[in-house]
Amino acid sequence: MSTNPIQLAVLDMAGTTVEDGGLVLQAFDAAAAAAGIPESGTRRDDARQYVIDTMGQSKITVFRALLDDEAHAQAANAEFERTYDGLIEAGNARPIEGAAAAIDKLRSAGIKVALTTGFSRSTQLKLLTALGWDSVADLTLAPSGAVRGRPYPDLILTALLQLHGDDVRNVAVLGDTSSDIASGLSAGASIVAGTLTGAHDKQQLTQAGATHVVASVTEFAELLLSH
Numbered sequence: 001m002s003t004n005p006i007q008l009a010v011l012d013m014a015g016t017t018v019e020d021g022g023l024v025l026q027a028f029d030a031a032a033a034a035a036g037i038p039e040s041g042t043r044r045d046d047a048r049q050y051v052i053d054t055m056g057q058s059k060i061t062v063f064r065a066l067l068d069d070e071a072h073a074q075a076a077n078a079e080f081e082r083t084y085d086g087l088i089e090a091g092n093a094r095p096i097e098g099a100a101a102a103i104d105k106l107r108s109a110g111i112k113v114a115l116t117t118g119f120s121r122s123t124q125l126k127l128l129t130a131l132g133w134d135s136v137a138d139l140t141l142a143p144s145g146a147v148r149g150r151p152y153p154d155l156i157l158t159a160l161l162q163l164h165g166d167d168v169r170n171v172a173v174l175g176d177t178s179s180d181i182a183s184g185l186s187a188g189a190s191i192v193a194g195t196l197t198g199a200h201d202k203q204q205l206t207q208a209g210a211t212h213v214v215a216s217v218t219e220f221a222e223l224l225l226s227h
Contacts, residue, residue: 009172011174013117018096018131024051035079055176056118059120096217102221103221114163115137116155118150139162150175150180176198
């Protein structure tokens with residue numbers, strides 16, 4: 001293990017280490033149409049705003065909150081994944097500038113890195129492959145039956161266990177949404193930082209309880225290495 005007090009960095013993907021570029025909302029629009037949400041009007045506007053507000057959470061959880069039954073939620077989620085996967089395969093996946101180098105610096109300094117997401121595992125794997133990131137991190141995790149997505153702490157605690165961390169206080173978390181911050185705080189991480197490269201702004205991240213707000217993952221890596 002590193003002599004740095006931070007032994008593990010848990011990083012979100014879309015909006016934090018990977019550019020979103022509006023892909024999530026594009027996929028949501030396709031999912032909303034499949035679920036029968038009108039193309040325009042108050043219901044669609046409210047649903048889009050809810051998706052923005054809950055960025056970072058497991059997508060099936062979001063659709064369950066928006067729709068009236070499990071069948072509609074599953075259908076919407078399946079369409080979301082089909083659309084998002086298609087956007088990835090069409091070459092729309094791009095890393096945040098400097099993300100791979102920042103991750104490499106952390107790992108070279110002895111800090112293990114886990115990449116987490118609110119997407120399904122299959123979508124996460126497609127995204128990693130499209131970026132050429134199959135071995136960029138020590139661990140990659142997505143919500144599953146046994147591991148709840150954000151705002152729960154499960155992804156972070158699972159990373160700590162699987163990577164043999166000593167203490168939650170030796171964990172640093174980075175994300176671009178209030179849900180990322182809530183997850184990190186619930187897990188007991190000592191650094192729970194928000195980045196300004198994604199969905200939520202400085203005020204939202206600060207109000208959620210972020211211990212730090214950084215310009216990007218590059219600044220986050222510098223923060224950890226300064227310890």
